[in-house]
Amino acid sequence: MVWSSWSKRHARKAVLVGAAMARLSLPGSAAAQEAVAPAWDETESREDIARRRERAALLATHLHDAIRLHSAGKGVPILVSGIGGASLAVSLTVAPAEPRFLALTASSATSLAGGIAALAVPEAYRRETVGAAALLSQGSVWLGLAFFTESGFGRVAPVALSSGYYLSGLLSGLNLALSGYTPVSRLRADHALVATPEWRARLSGAQIASIERDLLATAPAIPSWAIHLPIALGGVAATVPAWDRDLSTETRMLSVTSGLLASAWSLGAMFDPEHPAQSYQRDLRRAGLQVAPSGPGGNMGLTVSGKF
DSSP states (O other): OHHHHHHHHHHHHHHHEEEHHHTTTSSSTTTHHHHOOOOOOOTHHHHHHHHHHHHHHHHHHHHHHHHHHHHHOOOHHHHHHHHHHHHHHHHHHHSOOOOOHHHHHHHHHHHHHHHHHHHHOOOOHHHHHHHHHHHHHHHHHHHHHHHHOOSSSGGGHHHHHHHHHHHHHHHHHHHHHHOOOHHHHHHHHHHHHHHHHHHHHHHOOOHHHHHHOEEEEEOOSSSHHHHHHHHHHHHHHHGGGGOTTTOOHHHHHHHHHHHHHHHHHHHHHHTTTOHHHHHHHHHHHHHHEEEEOOTTTTTTTTEEEEHH
């Protein structure tokens, strides 16, 4: 009896030590997540386990894409702010106080402000902050070029392009204000949890649902096609002066060339590769799964249902 009692005590100690070592071996913040995760449901069916692991495998692929999309160093913002600051200094010291030059000065100031803002915002917002500043800066450039055009009808092209870039820049800024992007550091920690089959097998349904929420939160509030649509429309409008035979050949060629180039660029931006959050949902549907809201409690975040 004494030997049996001693064996049982040591067996329990071995189990506790093994569980602690397993938690310490989890990557990143996995040990903390496991500590707060709900207890495993012993009645979980094999189908539920297979679905959970399939979700985790899909998350591994699309989290990697989301991290690449939202990761941005400080090199580009520093370069943009440096160029903007240098051109602004030149504009303020050399350019006369005329509307045409004031617009170009505003372009330089926007680039400087955008670069500084990109350094201040979280990493997930950095790339789009630079993009929004670039669109607004380009709008000011075209507005300045409109003042250099003597012909009234010849100004249609730069004014149309300026309007398109300004509207796209404002929509891009609005998207930044409305979007609640998941921090890149959390995306990296989530990816560490689902990176290998061994780690995926340890995750509970609640943990996977939390990771899924983080991935879906990386989607923009305003889609890319809507942000760049004004530029495409402005490019089309910019080609109108090309039909006016009273204008010089140079002005007509400039209008049609600038309009078509702007439209082509915007169309390319409108039809960028599918966002990782959208492609994840598409792959879920292909696998017979779907993202669905949780119950009233909301503790499970997002759940997946499907037929097998």
